Amino acid sequence: MMKSLYHSFSLTSRHQILLRMYSPSARKIMSSSPIRKTQTTSFESLNDYDEQFPPLTGGSKKKKVSPTSETNFGCKHRDQGTRRSRASRSLDEEANVTTFEVAAGTGSRTSVVELDSTNPSSPSKSSQSHNLKIRKVRNHRNSGFKSRVQSPKRKEDPPFDICSSVIERNDTSINDWALADETNGETVEVSNKHRVLRPGMVLLKDFLTHDIQVDIVKTCRELGVKPAGFYQPGYRVGSKLHLQMMCLGRNWDPQTKYSKNTDIDSKAPDIPVAFSVLVEEAIREAHALIDRESGTEDAERILPVMSPDICIVNFYSESGRLGLHQDRDESQESIGKGLPIVSFSIGDSAEFLYGEKRDVEEAEGVILESGDVLIFGGECRMMFHGVKSIIPNSAPMSLLNESKLRTGRLNLTFRHF
Ligand SMILES: O=C(O)CCC(=O)C(=O)O
Numbered sequence: 001m002m003k004s005l006y007h008s009f010s011l012t013s014r015h016q017i018l019l020r021m022y023s024p025s026a027r028k029i030m031s032s033s034p035i036r037k038t039q040t041t042s043f044e045s046l047n048d049y050d051e052q053f054p055p056l057t058g059g060s061k062k063k064k065v066s067p068t069s070e071t072n073f074g075c076k077h078r079d080q081g082t083r084r085s086r087a088s089r090s091l092d093e094e095a096n097v098t099t100f101e102v103a104a105g106t107g108s109r110t111s112v113v114e115l116d117s118t119n120p121s122s123p124s125k126s127s128q129s130h131n132l133k134i135r136k137v138r139n140h141r142n143s144g145f146k147s148r149v150q151s152p153k154r155k156e157d158p159p160f161d162i163c164s165s166v167i168e169r170n171d172t173s174i175n176d177w178a179l180a181d182e183t184n185g186e187t188v189e190v191s192n193k194h195r196v197l198r199p200g201m202v203l204l205k206d207f208l209t210h211d212i213q214v215d216i217v218k219t220c221r222e223l224g225v226k227p228a229g230f231y232q233p234g235y236r237v238g239s240k241l242h243l244q245m246m247c248l249g250r251n252w253d254p255q256t257k258y259s260k261n262t263d264i265d266s267k268a269p270d271i272p273v274a275f276s277v278l279v280e281e282a283i284r285e286a287h288a289l290i291d292r293e294s295g296t297e298d299a300e301r302i303l304p305v306m307s308p309d310i311c312i313v314n315f316y317s318e319s320g321r322l323g324l325h326q327d328r329d330e331s332q333e334s335i336g337k338g339l340p341i342v343s344f345s346i347g348d349s350a351e352f353l354y355g356e357k358r359d360v361e362e363a364e365g366v367i368l369e370s371g372d373v374l375i376f377g378g379e380c381r382m383m384f385h386g387v388k389s390i391i392p393n394s395a396p397m398s399l400l401n402e403s404k405l406r407t408g409r410l411n412l413t414f415r416h417f
């Protein structure tokens with residue numbers, strides 16, 4: 001039926017143990033982020049995803065962003081449902097005519113080679129076996145990209161290629177090379193670098209090993225250069241997001257949200273099973289941390305379990321950013337249960353802001369580095385969050401060399417509809 005060939009994703013036998021990815025080594029020193037000047041913009045004039053922190057050209061107020069900022073006030077999302085929908089409606093109705101620069105990119109089309117979609121996207125029990133293999137298969141039945149109905153925002157441009165054969169970074173660090181591969185520890189303890197940032201919000205530092213990051217980049221690249229791959233989303237009139245985006249599992253765009261999923265031809269590629277396994281592993285790790293810190297076994301109540309059926313993959317160039325917003329287009333049920341968003345960061349570090357309001361001045365910040373996983377669910381599910389800036393030249397050189405990821409940051413946010 002389908003001819004398969006193995007894809008070298010990390011979950012082959014070579015890398016089974018890497019599912020226990022808790023690198024014992026402090027191979028990276030947390031970046032001390034440069035303090036950026038913040039310029040705020042009245043959000044009355046903004047679309048949902050427009051940045052409230054446009055290019056760093058002025059302003060006077062310094063935003064405190066710590067590598068592992070720890071705060072303990074709650075997110076109180078439970079009572080935000082109605083406030084949220086009111087806010088969303090008014091924002092959605094706004095006509096916005098702000099223009100932004102368009103990220104340049106080259107793209108190429110490749111032959112149709114898909115990740116095996118015969119496995120259910122919810123790997124749950126069987127996926128925990130750590131013996132999963134990701135197969136690339138020729139799947140003509142599922143390869144209907146040609147006739148894919150494109151979003152009105154989607155240009156006819158070729159998809160953006162997140163990789164280049166040229167390494168764009170100009171500084172090399174011997175440490176990157178020396179320490180790149182020391183991630184094979186089978187340690188099962190919860191890393192001391194991980195942090196509970198708020199109840200329901202957990203940062204797993206350095207959770208994705210080097211090899212896994214490389215394979216995620218390669219997999220996203222393969223999917224991303226196909227017609228359903230990366231493009232720069234925006235609104236019908238006006239602004240575009242400062243990033244390239246691709247959807248897995250279910251299509252989403254800032255204007256039509258999840259409504260473009262009715263036509264079989266416009267189906268988004270499946271989430272690779274190995275990605276879902278990593279998500280579930282990350283949530284388990286977060287639970288272990290929450291239990292350890294709270295001294296209870298209450299973690300699943302604070303941070304519910306989630307099996308992803310959507311993954312939004314963003315690529316930010318060095319000038320990329322994303323305004324403060326809530327992830328609120330998933331089902332009422334998913335949001336109501338506080339099913340978490342699980343976010344993987346790969347490549348250059350990001351200054352990530354989060355807070356209870358769509359207010360940059362009040363938001364807290366944390367640096368998300370390559371390999372970090374951020375989870376926010378439970379009472380933090382409706383937290384406002386955004387990417388203030390990408391920190392140039394902060395990606396591990398070994399990652400760039402091996403994956404050929406362009407200068408910039410790859411982010412995958414997993415959700416359950
Ligand atoms: O890039 C990030 O860290 C956040 C992305 C995000 O919030 C989103 O895609 O909704």
Ligand SMILES: [Fe+2]
Pocket residue numbers: 325326327385413
């Ligand atoms: Fe988001």
